[in-house]
Amino acid sequence: MRLLLLEDEGDLATLVANGLHQAGFSVDRAATLAEAEELTRHFRYDAMVLDRGLPDGDGLSLVRGLRRRQDTTPILVLTARDDLDDRIDGLNRGADDYLVKPFALSEVVARLRALLRRPHSAVDCVLSLGDLAFDPDTRQAEVDGKPISLSVLEGNALEILLRRAGKVVRRTQMEQSLYDSGTVIGSNSLEVLIHRLRRKLDAAGSACAIVTVRGLGYLLQPMPPL
Incomplete structure (x- = not known):
């Protein structure tokens, strides 16, 4: 937000x-x-x-x-x-x-x-996809009901991806949502942030994956069962 x-x-x-x-x-x-x-x-x-x-x-x-x-x-x-x-x-x-x-x-x-939370803003109380859930009010993320620890920026990135789950979120859109206008953004700042978030989701055993769409951005989607 x-x-x-x-x-x-x-x-x-x-x-x-x-x-x-x-x-x-x-x-x-x-x-x-x-x-x-x-x-x-x-x-x-x-x-x-x-x-x-x-x-x-x-x-x-x-x-x-x-x-x-x-x-x-x-x-x-x-x-x-x-x-x-x-x-x-x-x-x-x-x-x-x-x-x-x-x-x-x-x-x-x-x-x-x-x-x-009012209708014109369409902000849900709890966002979820598969075994992954995020509460925007408490800023708490969970995988299969178990809390995982995220930094403020990691939580913000996850919230953006969950709100657009299954759809590509363009890199520029994520940067504008994540960083203030006065923040100096490194060329790979977003990639580093997404990498950290991926590692935490993987470590928690989530069945959801953040996919990089080359030249466009990122999307969050459930991984197909083995």
């Missing part, structure tokens, strides 16, 4: 971004409306978290612009504006949820996951 975080307070933005990273999200940060608008024109996000009081305007203007373009990306507003009228205004202008500062990071993550 790739998120856009629009927050101009540097320390708070870092705190929220780190918490979202730990929860398994890939996060792009913007400090102004102009930066956020530019990012939304180049990348597709699974959800957005934004402040209202920004140096160049109200964060809700971004929401309004997205909704006019028929963009239904789930949006959570984090703001210090706690008046009832402000909350109603935010929801009426296209935000999906509204959380007032100060807040607990655990609640931000929980609210985002609730938004991503």
Whole structure:
């Protein structure tokens, strides 16, 4: 899951971004409306978290612009504006949820996951294929009911592959979903990540395999029985 975080307070933005990273999200940060608008024109996000009081305007203007373009990306507003009228205004202008500062990071993550479970996001509670299962909420992977330990990036890669099980996930698509826009990606970073994930699935005895489709990307599929 790739998120856009629009927050101009540097320390708070870092705190929220780190918490979202730990929860398994890939996060792009913007400090102004102009930066956020530019990012939304180049990348597709699974959800957005934004402040209202920004140096160049109200964060809700971004929401309004997205909704006019028929963009239904789930949006959570984090703001210090706690008046009832402000909350109603935010929801009426296209935000999906509204959380007032100060807040607990655990609640931000929980609210985002609730938004991503709504029908327009089509995010299942538990993803599975054959003997392999992954819970996006707990970030726990299992093979035949037994937990396996994955890093945050390995879990994110597995989630992407499970959501597209049986279909090729293009390399560029995986890189955009896994890495923030500011991350320097090595030429073989994705190959190394997939190699580590393969080894862990093999060690756990999974009957699912990650297949490399040369020149395209990767697909996850059950291996035929011997």
